[in-house]
Amino acid sequence: MTLPHLEVDHESVNPPAFEQIRRQVTALIEGGTLAEGERLPTVRGLAADLGVAVNTVARAYRELESDGLVTTAGRAGTVVAPGSQRDDIALRRAAEAFAQRAAVAGLSETEALSWVRSAFRRLST
Secondary structure, three states: OOOOOOOOOOOOOOOOHHHHHHHHHHHHHHOOOOOOOOEOOOHHHHHHHHOOOHHHHHHHHHHHHHOOOEEEOHHHOEEEOOOOOOHHHHHHHHHHHHHHHHHHOOOOHHHHHHHHHHHHHHHOO
């Protein structure tokens, strides 16, 4: 995966490259561009794309993990952590995914909204 709109200013002395990466990925997660569960590029792949050392990206990923924004599972890779996004963003993405799946399944907007209303009613009982 390639992260959208990610750049490192190699001329900048402050903040260091790992911090530039951390800030940009944080903004992509918090803004909803990267969804919970979405896989980030490998450390080596992102380092090559940005023209930085592997250790620079590894440190950025460690900082993101420390911030609770990503989780790393060894060879399984680094993904956006569950619960890392504000509820409104996570819910909007879930609603978009539901609407897309409902449309593919052939449901009308009215039918899909009926399913959502039914789910809310079950919650209140």
